[in-house]
Amino acid sequence: MRISRPILSGLLALALTACGSGAAPAADSDEIKVGLLHSLSGTMAISEVTVRDAELLAIEEINKAGGVLGKKLVPVVEDGASDWPTFAEKATKLIRQDKVATVFGGWTSASRKAMLPVFERYKALLWYPVQYEGLESSPYIFYTGATTNQQIIPGLDYLKEQGKKSLFLVGSDYVFPRTANKIIKAYAASNGMTILGEEYTPLGHTEYSTLVNKVMGAKPDAVFNTLNGDSNVAFFKQFKSAGGTAESMPVLSVSIAEEEVTGIGVDNVAGHPVAWNYYQTTDTPANTAFVKAYKAKYGAAKVTSDPMEAGYNAVYLWAEAVKKAGTTEVEAVRKAAPGIALERPEGLVTIDGDNQHMYKTARIGIIQPDGLIKQVWDSDRPIKPDPYLKGYPWAAGLAGQ
Amino acid sequence: MPAFLNQLPIGLSIGAVLLLIALGLTFTFGQMGVINMAHGEFIMAGAYTAFLLGDLLAALPVAFLVAGVMGLVLERAAIRHFYRRPLDTLLLTWGVSLVLQQLARDLFGAPNVQVPAPSWLAGGVGILPYNRLFIMGLAVAGVVAVWVYLTRTKLGRRTQAVVQNRQLAATSGIDTGRVDMLTFFIGSGLAGVAGVALTLIGPVGPALGTYYIVDAFLVVVAGGLGQLRGAVLAAIALGLLNSYAEFWSDASLAKVIVFAVVIAFLQVRPQGLFVLRSRVLT
Numbered sequence: 265m266r267i268s269r270p271i272l273s274g275l276l277a278l279a280l281t282a283c284g285s286g287a288a289p290a291a292d293s294d295e296i297k298v299g300l301l302h303s304l305s306g307t308m309a310i311s312e313v314t315v316r317d318a319e320l321l322a323i324e325e326i327n328k329a330g331g332v333l334g335k336k337l338v339p340v341v342e343d344g345a346s347d348w349p350t351f352a353e354k355a356t357k358l359i360r361q362d363k364v365a366t367v368f369g370g371w372t373s374a375s376r377k378a379m380l381p382v383f384e385r386y387k388a389l390l391w392y393p394v395q396y397e398g399l400e401s402s403p404y405i406f407y408t409g410a411t412t413n414q415q416i417i418p419g420l421d422y423l424k425e426q427g428k429k430s431l432f433l434v435g436s437d438y439v440f441p442r443t444a445n446k447i448i449k450a451y452a453a454s455n456g457m458t459i460l461g462e463e464y465t466p467l468g469h470t471e472y473s474t475l476v477n478k479v480m481g482a483k484p485d486a487v488f489n490t491l492n493g494d495s496n497v498a499f500f501k502q503f504k505s506a507g508g509t510a511e512s513m514p515v516l517s518v519s520i521a522e523e524e525v526t527g528i529g530v531d532n533v534a535g536h537p538v539a540w541n542y543y544q545t546t547d548t549p550a551n552t553a554f555v556k557a558y559k560a561k562y563g564a565a566k567v568t569s570d571p572m573e574a575g576y577n578a579v580y581l582w583a584e585a586v587k588k589a590g591t592t593e594v595e596a597v598r599k600a601a602p603g604i605a606l607e608r609p610e611g612l613v614t615i616d617g618d619n620q621h622m623y624k625t626a627r628i629g630i631i632q633p634d635g636l637i638k639q640v641w642d643s644d645r646p647i648k649p650d651p652y653l654k655g656y657p658w659a660a661g662l663a664g665q
Numbered sequence: 666m667p668a669f670l671n672q673l674p675i676g677l678s679i680g681a682v683l684l685l686i687a688l689g690l691t692f693t694f695g696q697m698g699v700i701n702m703a704h705g706e707f708i709m710a711g712a713y714t715a716f717l718l719g720d721l722l723a724a725l726p727v728a729f730l731v732a733g734v735m736g737l738v739l740e741r742a743a744i745r746h747f748y749r750r751p752l753d754t755l756l757l758t759w760g761v762s763l764v765l766q767q768l769a770r771d772l773f774g775a776p777n778v779q780v781p782a783p784s785w786l787a788g789g790v791g792i793l794p795y796n797r798l799f800i801m802g803l804a805v806a807g808v809v810a811v812w813v814y815l816t817r818t819k820l821g822r823r824t825q826a827v828v829q830n831r832q833l834a835a836t837s838g839i840d841t842g843r844v845d846m847l848t849f850f851i852g853s854g855l856a857g858v859a860g861v862a863l864t865l866i867g868p869v870g871p872a873l874g875t876y877y878i879v880d881a882f883l884v885v886v887a888g889g890l891g892q893l894r895g896a897v898l899a900a901i902a903l904g905l906l907n908s909y910a911e912f913w914s915d916a917s918l919a920k921v922i923v924f925a926v927v928i929a930f931l932q933v934r935p936q937g938l939f940v941l942r943s944r945v946l947t
Contacts (some may be wrong), residue, residue: 292704304775305766305767305770305871305872306872307875308874309770309775309871309872310775310776310777310870313774313775313776323701335898348915372812408753437916437917463915463916464915464916464917465915465916465917466916466920468872468875468876468915469876469916470866470867470868470876471679471682471907471916472879473675473678473679473797473908474672474675474679474907474908474911474912474916474919475911475916477668477671477672477675477792477912478912480669481668481671482669494867494868494870494872494876495868497777497867497868497869497870498866498867500792501782501865501866502866503794505782505786505787505795505797505866506789506794507789507791507794523776524776524777526776526778526779527777527779527868527869527870528777528779529777529781529782530779531782532780579826644943659742
């Protein structure tokens with residue numbers, strides 16, 4: 265029974281926190297605490313650390329410009345450790361113990377799904393910065409990344425325009441790729457495209473020779489890639505050494521941005537298309553300033569990417585909503601947020617009142633030999649977010665699944 | 666060639682990867698019975714050595730030394746105080762593995778780094794790219810080197826003597842402490858070599874070791890502790906099983922099938938494929 269004492273004191277600490285005064289932020293302080301909750305270790309750290317860095321940059325800039333409501337923002341950083349229950353646990357800690365005004369965090373849908381009940385239960389706010397599979401709209405989450413009709417559907421439109429008639433779907437085995445592929449299959453069925461195969465691998469999987477053999481055997485016009493994290497490195501290395509090229513079989517990825525290209529090796533991915541809303545090369549005045557500030561803070565060799573930009577935006581959008589509401593109180597901020605429009609690095613971003621997603625411009629880019637991404641296609645204007653794809657007749661029934 | 670025939674060479678090449686990552690463990694776990702959870706991080710150290718040197722061939726011997734010395738330090742500083750306490754060793758080395766991962770993150774950053782593949786490894790024969798053939802060649806060379814060491818050198822024979830009967834070896838004048846040190850050095854060094862080879866096909870990042878550690882233990886356990894030929898056979902069998910299981914189902918299910926088969930196999934043969942004939946009476 266040697267272990268009983270730490271467990272007991274842990275329970276006691278938990279009970280004491282639970283007796284605290286709830287989520288109301290301390291009003292008399294001249295600081296506002298905000299939580300940053302990303303995986304700083306484990307398989308997702310490769311991606312999530314950079315989002316945290318971008319959020320810290322936004323906090324620093326806002327503080328330099330005088331803070332929010334005359335108060336300085338103080339980040340409380342926690343590690344979700346690429347482990348979904350840990351995300352829920354750390355979210356609870358940030359809300360109950362640190363009493364943060366809002367949380368910026370998550371990357372994988374699994375981590376968001378794990379945090380969602382926590383934020384709904386304590387009526388606290390989460391700003392989620394990554395493109396995802398849609399079919400969700402929590403009143404306590406703001407989604408600053410793309411939903412499917414701002415990334416996946418434009419990606420499919422692009423492939424269709426390029427004359428690609430058959431697809432092979434490759435993804436990591438969790439909620440985002442599986443849902444994304446349901447949408448892709450529904451799109452294909454009504455757009456005269458055939459799906460030649462659909463394969464999933466566990467997160468962190470590194471052995472792709474069998475999968476690549478299946479892809480090569482099926483001979484699709486293009487591959488739609490929803491792999492996440494380190495698996496992309498193994499997949500592209502093994503795809504290339506098996507003779508796969510961007511000319512004969514382009515692999516359209518929705519989880520590879522500038523930051524991942526270096527780790528995969530430019531040689532292995534150059535020429536392949538990606539679908540996002542922002543690239544480091546996106547030509548707006550706000551982006552010039554963002555890229556400059558980011559490089560000044562973290563080093564000239566660093567690159568900026570879509571999820572980083574969405575995380576960076578999230579802090580500004582929340583700050584704007586707080587200014588409009590005149591308080592950090594969650595319900596007031598939620599009421600103030602709809603309609604807020606800011607010129608961000610990706611262009612005009614507007615918070616949608618119906619579903620707390622953002623109006624965003626879709627962009628398809630090609631990975632260049634220098635590791636940056638060149639835009640080759642865009643949607644002309646910000647697309648209204650439609651997480652349940654109500655505006656697409658072929659998607660009827662998907663939301664119910 | 667039909668796709669399912671392609672799976673045969675693919676299975677062998679998966680087996681070669683398994684063998685390469687498990688080879689070092691046949692020493693530290695197989696010979697010495699140390700459950701070294703930090704074995705994966707020695708693989709990672711080898712991969713980062715290749716990244717720092719930027720040259721694959723030069724990295725092979727250097728990675729052997731780097732990982733070997735790391736293993737040596739770990740054995741002398743910590744593990745030797747925990748012999749005959751397998752559960753404590755497991756916790757200890759797991760902690761070391763976390764520390765090493767964080768160290769890599771602090772030194773090289775959280776994102777993956779890129780090790781350029783040498784141009785002479787571009788291309789391939791049939792379904793197998795040259796880099797896969799290189800890994801297979803390296804695995805064969807590793808097995809031969811280990812076999813020669815264990816059976817044809819004085820040090821190797823002493824290692825076998827200590828494994829088979831520590832007390833008797835000690836009374837015959839063998840310095841068992843030195844043998845342990847050397848065995849751990851070689852086992853860890855081999856992990857470093859595997860790390861260099863893995864840069865050809867996989868990610869190079871702080872979490873690299875965690876992707877391979879379970880498979881490495883699987884091979885050694887299925888093959889039978891301390892048995893080189895067991896590890897070779899187990900690696901090839903698991904490689905082929907993996908290849909065909911994934912071909913006819915998918916990657917997630919293939920993992921389940923492989924584990925299920927190994928568990929079922931260990932029910933029938935708890936000692937693994939081959940049993941070490943030891944004179945220890947216990």
